[in-house]
Amino acid sequence: MTAPLLSLRGISKRYGEVRANQAVDLDVAPRSIHAILGENGAGKSTLMKLIYGVETPDSGEMLWEGAPLTLASPAAARRQGIGMVFQHFSLFETLTVIENIRLVVPGRTAALIARVRELGAEFGLEVDPFAHIHELSVGERQRVEIIRCLMTDPKLLILDEPTSVLPPQSVAKLFDTLQRLRDGGVSVLFISHKLEEIRAICDRATILRAGKVTGHVDPREHDAHDLARMMIGRDMPEPPPMVPSQPGETMLELIGLTYTPDDPFGMPLKDLALSLKAGEILGIAGISGNGQAELSELISGEIRLPFDDREQVQMMGEPVGHLGPAERRKLGFSFVPEDRLGRGAVQGMSLARNSLLTAHPLGLVRHGLIPMAQANDFTRRCIADHDVRTSGVEAEAGGLSGGNLQKFIVGREMMLAPKLFFLAQPTWGVDIGAATTIRQKLVALRNQGVAILVISEEIDELFDICDRIQVVSQGRLSPSLETRKTRPEDIGRYMIGAGAPA
Amino acid sequence: MSAARIWPKLMKRERPSLSIKILAPLVALVVATLINLLLYLVMGKDPVAVFHAMILEPFISFPSFSEVLLKTGPLLLIAEGLAIGYRAKVFNIGAEGQFIIGAIFASALPVWYPMATGQWIWPTMLLAGAIGGALWAGITAFWRVRLRANEILVSLMLSLVAAQVLNYLLLGPWKDPNGFNFPQSVMFQYDAMVPLIIPGTRVNASLLIAVALALMAYVFMQKSFMGYKLEVGGLAPRAAGYAGFSEGRAIWLSLLIGGFAAGLAGAAEVAGPIGQLQRSISTGYGYAAIIVAYLGGLHPIGIVFSSVVMAAIYIGGDNALVSADLPIAAVRVFLGSLLLSYLMAMTFVRYRLVFARQAIGGAT
Ligand SMILES: Nc1ncnc2c1ncn2[C@@H]1O[C@H](COP(=O)(O)OP(=O)(O)OP(=O)(O)O)[C@@H](O)[C@H]1O
Ligand SMILES: [Mg+2]
Numbered sequence: 001m002t003a004p005l006l007s008l009r010g011i012s013k014r015y016g017e018v019r020a021n022q023a024v025d026l027d028v029a030p031r032s033i034h035a036i037l038g039e040n041g042a043g044k045s046t047l048m049k050l051i052y053g054v055e056t057p058d059s060g061e062m063l064w065e066g067a068p069l070t071l072a073s074p075a076a077a078r079r080q081g082i083g084m085v086f087q088h089f090s091l092f093e094t095l096t097v098i099e100n101i102r103l104v105v106p107g108r109t110a111a112l113i114a115r116v117r118e119l120g121a122e123f124g125l126e127v128d129p130f131a132h133i134h135e136l137s138v139g140e141r142q143r144v145e146i147i148r149c150l151m152t153d154p155k156l157l158i159l160d161e162p163t164s165v166l167p168p169q170s171v172a173k174l175f176d177t178l179q180r181l182r183d184g185g186v187s188v189l190f191i192s193h194k195l196e197e198i199r200a201i202c203d204r205a206t207i208l209r210a211g212k213v214t215g216h217v218d219p220r221e222h223d224a225h226d227l228a229r230m231m232i233g234r235d236m237p238e239p240p241p242m243v244p245s246q247p248g249e250t251m252l253e254l255i256g257l258t259y260t261p262d263d264p265f266g267m268p269l270k271d272l273a274l275s276l277k278a279g280e281i282l283g284i285a286g287i288s289g290n291g292q293a294e295l296s297e298l299i300s301g302e303i304r305l306p307f308d309d310r311e312q313v314q315m316m317g318e319p320v321g322h323l324g325p326a327e328r329r330k331l332g333f334s335f336v337p338e339d340r341l342g343r344g345a346v347q348g349m350s351l352a353r354n355s356l357l358t359a360h361p362l363g364l365v366r367h368g369l370i371p372m373a374q375a376n377d378f379t380r381r382c383i384a385d386h387d388v389r390t391s392g393v394e395a396e397a398g399g400l401s402g403g404n405l406q407k408f409i410v411g412r413e414m415m416l417a418p419k420l421f422f423l424a425q426p427t428w429g430v431d432i433g434a435a436t437t438i439r440q441k442l443v444a445l446r447n448q449g450v451a452i453l454v455i456s457e458e459i460d461e462l463f464d465i466c467d468r469i470q471v472v473s474q475g476r477l478s479p480s481l482e483t484r485k486t487r488p489e490d491i492g493r494y495m496i497g498a499g500a501p502a
Numbered sequence: 503m504s505a506a507r508i509w510p511k512l513m514k515r516e517r518p519s520l521s522i523k524i525l526a527p528l529v530a531l532v533v534a535t536l537i538n539l540l541l542y543l544v545m546g547k548d549p550v551a552v553f554h555a556m557i558l559e560p561f562i563s564f565p566s567f568s569e570v571l572l573k574t575g576p577l578l579l580i581a582e583g584l585a586i587g588y589r590a591k592v593f594n595i596g597a598e599g600q601f602i603i604g605a606i607f608a609s610a611l612p613v614w615y616p617m618a619t620g621q622w623i624w625p626t627m628l629l630a631g632a633i634g635g636a637l638w639a640g641i642t643a644f645w646r647v648r649l650r651a652n653e654i655l656v657s658l659m660l661s662l663v664a665a666q667v668l669n670y671l672l673l674g675p676w677k678d679p680n681g682f683n684f685p686q687s688v689m690f691q692y693d694a695m696v697p698l699i700i701p702g703t704r705v706n707a708s709l710l711i712a713v714a715l716a717l718m719a720y721v722f723m724q725k726s727f728m729g730y731k732l733e734v735g736g737l738a739p740r741a742a743g744y745a746g747f748s749e750g751r752a753i754w755l756s757l758l759i760g761g762f763a764a765g766l767a768g769a770a771e772v773a774g775p776i777g778q779l780q781r782s783i784s785t786g787y788g789y790a791a792i793i794v795a796y797l798g799g800l801h802p803i804g805i806v807f808s809s810v811v812m813a814a815i816y817i818g819g820d821n822a823l824v825s826a827d828l829p830i831a832a833v834r835v836f837l838g839s840l841l842l843s844y845l846m847a848m849t850f851v852r853y854r855l856v857f858a859r860q861a862i863g864g865a866t
Contacts, residue, residue: 326746346738365727
């Protein structure tokens with residue numbers, strides 16, 4: 001093996017009681033795409049933050065091209081040639097691409113623009129330097145982040161779960177870019193929960209479990225099952241068995257739902273129709289940015305319709321289009337939004353106080369006051385029943401690993417015992433073991449007669465659990481397709497707006 | 503690179519501890535005091551005399567201390583109200599105007615019915631003042647919720663309007679006919695005055711009301727669901743929207759509470775130490791209370807302490823004016839340096855210093 005670009009020796013990091021990384025050894029070879037695998041909370045993001053200088057290790061040493069490396073800040077890491085794209089992007093939405101780049105990269109604007117174009121052509125990262133960030137899709141924003149890293153000529157690029165927010169088409173494009181980067185001499189550290197992706201593109205993989213390295217492997221020599229077993233230490237759980245559904249009463253109905261957002265860059269919705277019965281799971285497939293965000297806010301009540309249009313959204317047989325989220329929840333509705341920090345949970349608050357956000361009607365509030373004992377109880381149960389790995393009810397939501405926070409939010413909403421349960425991207429960033437558990441629970445709820453609506457970009461997930469699928473494209477909704485009689489290709493055709501097969 | 507070796511770096515703390523949060527304002531106070539004493543020294547004043555007059559006197563001389571308590575009342579009231587709004591990120595900067603309108607509402611009763619008697623008068627005045635302040639703040643809430651007008655600007659400008667309303671009344675309809683043309687109202691009757699609680703001083707029952715409201719603010723912010731909703735709205739507006747906590751209601755509530763408290767404070771001023779409506783009813787309480795709210799960490803109990811400190815600075819400044827011959831601007835300079843020291847101290851609550859030996863930029 002050639003001399004490694006980066007070596008970690010015995011790196012450890014604790015957060016209070018939590019040992020996020022324990023004596024981690026890692027070698028990243030030049031010109032390689034190196035995967036970091038592990039369950040939620042295994043310490044992957046923490047390790048990347050140490051390498052990028054966001055956090056400092058408690059002990060251990062780092063070697064960069066053979067010389068000891070101490071980083072005081074991300075700026076220091078960038079000077080060494082280490083770049084990172086975080087899972088949660090750090091772009092200013094109201095600024096243009098080039099303005100965002102200028103904030104971090106020194107140089108004259110004209111030269112920077114030329115460089116953006118040049119890098120774009122070289123690595124398949126085309127973006128318009130003058131576009132405002134809020135006009136861009138998630139995939140394009142990610143390209144901006146990557147270009148911004150590449151401007152400083154990094155030798156190592158770190159990507160934390162880059163694909164969990166991308167539609168399949170953009171994933172292929174990203175992989176093409178990464179391969180070109182590798183061929184151009186850049187090493188990539190890559191985190192993903194999607195094992196097939198890792199097998200497709202990575203030449204090495206390091207597996208973390210509970211903060212410790214449990215193995216270094218060549219992912220191409222193992223199948224996804226093997227990798228999963230190394231990751232979670234047991235066999236992969238089976239996908240949930242499907243029993244034929246016995247649909248009951250209609251719990252959610254959209255009748256000609258039409259909506260034009262105030263935001264000129266939102267997606268207007270045109271004449272959507274959908275009907276969901278108790279004991280059914282309905283999936284909404286589609287590439288993100290086709291109206292999912294608007295649809296989810298219209299169903300949750302975060303966007304209200306004018307009183308005259310209230311019939312366009314019906315829950316449990318009542319028109320609710322004009323009602324807010326709290327009133328809809330009173331009817332037996334609960335909801336998991338696609339963004340967990342800042343929407344599904346409040347970053348700086350403890351888990352117990354985050355329970356209150358939507359679980360307050362379950363006796364957590366008495367005479368307008370909050371008896372914390374009840375909230376703590378509820379939270380403890382949620383943590384135990386949904387395998388949330390955390391130090392306890394006092395842990396701040398922002399300190400949880402991405403996947404564990406997602407499990408907490410899904411658990412909290414499930415514990416509300418909804419009649420109508422709506423989830424947007426329920427398994428984003430959740431490891432495969434936990435994702436399967438969530439799917440199993442959803443199917444179990446369906447069998448008990450809960451009506452479930454799932455928005456997801458993962459076709460496999462939808463095929464695993466849904467009775468029916470509808471596809472959203474350009475703000476329109478396809479007719480309902482029975483999953484058993486549908487092939488993924490049919491969904492694909494609707495996704496690009498080509499409509500029903502002839 | 504060599505600069506990076508000499509100068510320590512700021513590193514973000516994972517989680518600021520409670521003790522450092524409490525320590526920071528105290529350190530700021532000490533630093534500001536030292537800076538100012540140094541300044542007086544440079545000005546050729548006797549720092550020992552200044553120190554005695556400014557820092558010790560307010561606490562060791564009983565008459566001085568009673569004046570501190572007198573000034574604590576309005577500062578405490580206003581700051582508690584403002585802090586609730588600030589936690590919800592509703593920035594009411596117009597407490598001064600709400601204070602003035604509160605004073606005007608309260609004065610209406612004795613001005614129109616100077617002969618009325620009975621123990622009901624002063625409580626009614628306080629209530630009227632509180633309602634007046636809330637109504638005045640309500641104007642800001644209305645524009646903010648309806649037109650998305652910035653509440654900082656609206657509330658601030660309404661303070662200027664309130665001052666003009668006061669001028670109009672004092673120069674016109676409410677001017678005391680026997681007052682030698684001074685812009686002030688009649689002196690209020692005995693029953694329009696809040697009863698004194700410490701004999702021989704001017705400290706009255708409004709201080710007790712302020713302390714009681716501070717305790718209520720504590721329960722509201724730390725224990726009540728309503729306070730929780732406001733806090734969520736301040737920390738993560740989209741999470742509040744997701745949970746269905748109405749943003750408009752949070753804005754209304756924040757401003758009404760702030761206005762209510764400031765109006766009550768204004769009423770207690772005219773029905774207390776001043777005893778009539780006049781131009782100089784407020785010596786900038788509405789603005790000073792903003793500093794008090796932040797010095798107290800926006801925490802209801804912290805504000806109890808910071809309002810006493812602020813009142814002591816006012817009184818100590820007055821003392822030093824007389825006995826140590828300090829200029830009038832000294833108090834303002836002190837407040838300014840206190841605020842700056844506080845902001846700097848807060849930086850160290852959020853970040854810690856890391857010295858070059860521990861971590862250096864770049865490879866070694
Ligand atoms: N700022 C923090 N404060 C406290 N604990 C933290 C903090 N950041 C991470 N942790 C803890 O460290 C552990 C590792 O977290 P990390 O984010 O590295 O996990 P991960 O492997 O990236 O998981 P995921 O796949 O869910 O993103 C978790 O138990 C987490 O709760
Ligand atoms: Mg992570």
